[in-house]
Amino acid sequence: MIGKSMTEIFPNDLAEKYRDSIRLAAETGLDVQRLDGLIRGDGSMGSFIVYRFPITESHPRLIGGIAIDVTEQRRVEKELAISEEKYRRIVDTMHEGIWVLDTSSKIKLVNEQLADMLGYDVDELVGRPSGEFLVDDRSALVLKGKNPKDDNRPHAATLIRKDSTSVQILVSATPIYTDGGQYEGALAIFMDVTERMRTHEQLERLTAKLLSLQDEERRRIARELHDGTAQNLAAIGINLSTLKQLSTSNGRLGKILDQTRELTDTALQEIRTMSYLLHPPMLEEAGLVSALHWFIDGYTDRTGIAVKLNVSDGVGRLASEIETAIYRIVQEGLNNVYRHSGSPVAGISLERKGADVILMIRDEGRGMPNTPRVDSGVGIRGMKERLRLLGGKLDIVSGKGGTTFKSEIPLGGTK
Ligand SMILES: Nc1ncnc2c1ncn2[C@@H]1O[C@H](COP(=O)(O)OP(=O)(O)OP(=O)(O)O)[C@@H](O)[C@H]1O
Numbered sequence: 001m002i003g004k005s006m007t008e009i010f011p012n013d014l015a016e017k018y019r020d021s022i023r024l025a026a027e028t029g030l031d032v033q034r035l036d037g038l039i040r041g042d043g044s045m046g047s048f049i050v051y052r053f054p055i056t057e058s059h060p061r062l063i064g065g066i067a068i069d070v071t072e073q074r075r076v077e078k079e080l081a082i083s084e085e086k087y088r089r090i091v092d093t094m095h096e097g098i099w100v101l102d103t104s105s106k107i108k109l110v111n112e113q114l115a116d117m118l119g120y121d122v123d124e125l126v127g128r129p130s131g132e133f134l135v136d137d138r139s140a141l142v143l144k145g146k147n148p149k150d151d152n153r154p155h156a157a158t159l160i161r162k163d164s165t166s167v168q169i170l171v172s173a174t175p176i177y178t179d180g181g182q183y184e185g186a187l188a189i190f191m192d193v194t195e196r197m198r199t200h201e202q203l204e205r206l207t208a209k210l211l212s213l214q215d216e217e218r219r220r221i222a223r224e225l226h227d228g229t230a231q232n233l234a235a236i237g238i239n240l241s242t243l244k245q246l247s248t249s250n251g252r253l254g255k256i257l258d259q260t261r262e263l264t265d266t267a268l269q270e271i272r273t274m275s276y277l278l279h280p281p282m283l284e285e286a287g288l289v290s291a292l293h294w295f296i297d298g299y300t301d302r303t304g305i306a307v308k309l310n311v312s313d314g315v316g317r318l319a320s321e322i323e324t325a326i327y328r329i330v331q332e333g334l335n336n337v338y339r340h341s342g343s344p345v346a347g348i349s350l351e352r353k354g355a356d357v358i359l360m361i362r363d364e365g366r367g368m369p370n371t372p373r374v375d376s377g378v379g380i381r382g383m384k385e386r387l388r389l390l391g392g393k394l395d396i397v398s399g400k401g402g403t404t405f406k407s408e409i410p411l412g413g414t415k
């Protein structure tokens, strides 16, 4: 190549371009750096960073040049740009909101959906600390790269919008590592569940309302049966006795009056039982433990299922809403034992544990079906709801050996 001119080595148009940059370096005395296409040894066109720099200060300046072949780097860069574009397109077409954070938890990339959820433009969000928008302890761990890699299940958190209102979301965050295993940031996917939460809250409120209406209605019917129908039946009984006394001479009439009196007494007994089952008056007067004893005795008579009731000493009288809830839960639990378990026995225990009261309802039956029926009842749901209203919870353990319902109720007061 030595001794040859540009035009002898390169095609005319390229030679002209190269000559330009040499001229620039010669005239200004400054270094010129350009990314140029050059023809490589094998005849292919390559990408080069070309430096031209004056070697001497005398005129005309002698110009030196270095060309570094960056063809490969350029190819990788282009591919990366294409894959980033693809990635961007996927992220933008997803329904969920997505952001990618850098190691200092700043937003590196965010899609339109998430920007919409937050009430910002994408451009306003890039570069800002994620903590300004997300209130979530678990994601904070992910952001520090401390989250165990497999724990990216969606969980509830709150986003703070531009107008300072909050959005309930489900977020799943995953740390990102380089190929070398170094923490590089995090990616998080957000689902707006505000509407779902609102429906859920409405349902909870409705269930609570239904339960209290049901309790009120039971109490009303119980009182009417007890104070109305039962009183009338008692009066009929007295009248029948009087009639019996007046009919001493007629043996056949006396017999019929005796039978009618017996039927009236049975009906009166049934009405009383029904009334007490609907709402046991002793629950308020004598307390939960007496009411439970009374209920269990009748239950064993009706079902033949032997029930062991165990109340530990520390329990005593509890707040009336707690006593009512426990009574109703036991009632539903034992009715379930009779209807679903096939167990000949059941056990109820009530104990205090710290600031909680623990209620266990056990049976030795067949256990709950693995796949609950879609149309399955409202009994367990009602138990859960009663407990939720008291700030408590229900755990169910069920298997071949039977089923245990464990209710924990804080004594501190209602929610
Ligand atoms: N002690 C139990 N042993 C076995 N299965 C049970 C037991 N308790 C509940 N189950 C199962 O759980 C299901 C749901 O119970 P739940 O009390 O909610 O509804 P239900 O008793 O079917 O109807 P409802 O209580 O509304 O009259 C039952 O249908 C039954 O399959």
Ligand SMILES: [Mg+2]
Binding pocket: 332, 335, 336, 377, 378, 379, 380
């Ligand atoms: Mg039930």
